[in-house]
Amino acid sequence: MQKRKELYSGKAKSVYTTDDPNCMVLSFRDDTSAFNGEKLEQLEGKGAVNSQFNAFIMQHLEASGIPTHFIQQLSPNETLVRSMEMIPVECVVRNRAAGSICKRLGLEEGKLLEPSTYELFYKDDALGDPMINESHAITLGWASSEQLEQMKALTFSVNECLSSLFFQGGMILVDYKLEFGLYQGEIRLGDEFSPDGCRIWDASTLEKMDKDRFRQNLGNVIDFYKEVGSRLGMTFEG
Numbered sequence: 486m487q488k489r490k491e492l493y494s495g496k497a498k499s500v501y502t503t504d505d506p507n508c509m510v511l512s513f514r515d516d517t518s519a520f521n522g523e524k525l526e527q528l529e530g531k532g533a534v535n536s537q538f539n540a541f542i543m544q545h546l547e548a549s550g551i552p553t554h555f556i557q558q559l560s561p562n563e564t565l566v567r568s569m570e571m572i573p574v575e576c577v578v579r580n581r582a583a584g585s586i587c588k589r590l591g592l593e594e595g596k597l598l599e600p601s602t603y604e605l606f607y608k609d610d611a612l613g614d615p616m617i618n619e620s621h622a623i624t625l626g627w628a629s630s631e632q633l634e635q636m637k638a639l640t641f642s643v644n645e646c647l648s649s650l651f652f653q654g655g656m657i658l659v660d661y662k663l664e665f666g667l668y669q670g671e672i673r674l675g676d677e678f679s680p681d682g683c684r685i686w687d688a689s690t691l692e693k694m695d696k697d698r699f700r701q702n703l704g705n706v707i708d709f710y711k712e713v714g715s716r717l718g719m720t721f722e723g
């Protein structure tokens with residue numbers, strides 16, 4: 486499938502139309518940003534690593550019964566996906582405290598969160614992706630209450646599936662963000678799952694293996710992304 490017109494360019498990915506209106510191409514770029522675009526860099530190889538990482542995870546989730554937009558990997562940094570109408574609500578599960586919840590609630594990093602917390606954010610760069618609740622999403626027409634229920638159930642199914650996958654690789658899935666869309670009226674997981682949108686720690690040393698390496702200038706960002714992938718059984722090309 487050939488890509489045709491660029492529809493949209495986000496902070497790390499570009500979206501292209503194809504000859505089939507039901508399919509789009511996601512092109513993963515090396516651009517890396519943090520703090521709502523304030524810190525920006527190109528990390529060589531990140532696009533290819535994240536695209537292949539995402540393909541592996543999306544296929545693993547599909548095999549576990551979670552519907553996604555993934556169709557197939559086209560090249561090291563390009564993926565064919567179903568065209569979806571995206572819901573502008575980000576779903577975040579936290580198994581341990583890190584990042585914004587530490588600041589917001591004064592929690593110590595690493596604190597076990599049992600049961601895991603579930604948060605929603607409104608996807609809007611100009612507003613800095615503010616935290617919202619279900620009532621905001623319903624009243625402002627971003628999603629119906631039934632859709633929000635399905636998104637929550639799917640987000641927790643992803644937690645069960647991926648926490649155990651990462652644990653088998655000697656890692657802790659600390660938190661992650663998911664985005665959903667509608668394909669032919671049905672909710673499916675969209676966007677990407679990569680170390681850019683989750684936190685992963687080594688289970689024994691608690692070393693950070695995700696985008697916090699970039700945010701906190703810890704170095705070797707892509708080497709760690711590849712290490713996470715190889716512990717899960719991935720091999721990378723490109």
Ligand code: TMP
Nearest residue numbers: 583584585606614660661662682683684
């Ligand atoms: P936070 O600690 O910054 O709220 O983020 C929680 C997790 O969700 C972390 O793994 C990063 C991810 N996330 C994104 O990738 N993009 C976002 O816009 C948000 C709100 C969170």
